[in-house]
Amino acid sequence: MLNTGNNGTPSSAPQHASPKKSKFIQKSLLVIAFGLFAGAGAIAVVQPQNEPVVYQATQALDLPAGVTPLGSLSTEPFIHETRIRRGDTLAGLLQRLHVEAPGLQAFLTHDKNARSIYKLYPGRALQVALTPDNDLLWLRYVHTPADTQKGEAVSKWLEVRPDGQGSYVATEQSLAVETHVQMAEGVITSSLFGATDAANIPDAVALQIPEILGSKVDFMKDLRKNDRFRVIYETYSHQGQRVGAGKILALEFENQGKTHEAMWFAPDGEGGGYYDFAGQSSQGAF
Known part of the structure; x- marks a missing residue:
């Protein structure tokens, strides 16, 4: 039903919501806002998950037989060795070996x-044995690593020990050295000694090659690139x-396509020499 004014036209005044409805909407907005802020707060303060628990197991194992535990006292001597270098002095060598x-x-x-x-040869060895208290047990100077004595190869050295009276x-000393047999081969590229060096053949052995085959090969003029030897x-x-x-x-030497051989042969009780496979003596026979 329309209210009419004095002039009989409809009233233009706005209609207002009821107070109960407004309060309901206001409470609903507050609840939503509170829920959003509370959720955001809950997200912000989420505690990380607890760290995983780590379990450790230990087991003591027995050492194998013959193994000395670390820290155990040892009565074994400490052996030190140094090689003599050019310009070395006796005092310098003893200092390098920690000898006091x-x-x-x-x-x-x-x-x-x-x-x-008195003569310190470069390349020779000087050895010392020391106790755990650094006392000297012995000193050895291997002045002759290998020598032939009565047909047997021996090593000779000087040995110095305390005499127990302050001096x-x-x-x-001398001892028979061990003899081994070695085989090597090489190819000539520039010179005989260049090839033997490349094959790690000792100089003392390389020098014997021209002595043994010198009557068959002129090692100054006849060598050619790609000549081979064993x-x-x-x-x-x-x-x-x-x-x-x-x-x-x-020894086998292939020179310009021709092969020369030599073998060491020493009859019992006689001096030895080098022979080819036909039994002919080579130059340089002993």
């Missing part, structure tokens, strides 16, 4: 039995280290 033996250098300098140490005693020779070792080389046992 009172009076040792003076003894080595003046004792006649230690005279072999030292020096003696010369050689079997002796080497000597002492305490697991190579100390020298011996004689050639067999």
Whole structure:
């Protein structure tokens, strides 16, 4: 039903919502806003998941037989070795080996039995054995790594030990070295000795090749590129280290397409020499 004014036209005044409806809408908006902020807050303060629990298991294992635990006291001597270099002095070598033996250098300098140490050959070995307290047990100077004595290869060294009375005693020692057989081959590219160096053949062995086949091959004029050779020779070792080389046992040399052979042969009780496969003696027979 329309309300009419005084002039009989419809009233143009706006209609207003009821107070109850307004309060309902306002409460609904507050609830939504509270829910959004609460959700955002909950997301912001989400605690990370607990770190995974790590379990560790340990087991003590027995050491194999013969293995000494770390930290255990050892009574075994400490053996040090150095190679003599050009320009080395006795004092410098003892210092390099951590030797602190009172009076040792003076003894080595003046004792006649230690005279072999007067000459320090580059490449030769000097060894010392020290106790855990750094006391000297012995000193060895291997002045002759390999030598032939009565037909047997031996190694010779000077050995110095404390005498228990505040001084030292020096003696010369020798021991038969181990003999091994080595084989090598090479190809000539520029020279014989260049090829032997490339094949790791000792110089003492390389020098024997022209001595043995010198009557058949002129090693100054006849060599050609791609000439080939094979050689079997002796080497000597002492305490697991190579100390020298011996004689050639067999040699095959191919020069300009022709092959020359030589083999070492020593009848019982007689001197040896080199022969080809036909039994003819080669130059350089012993």
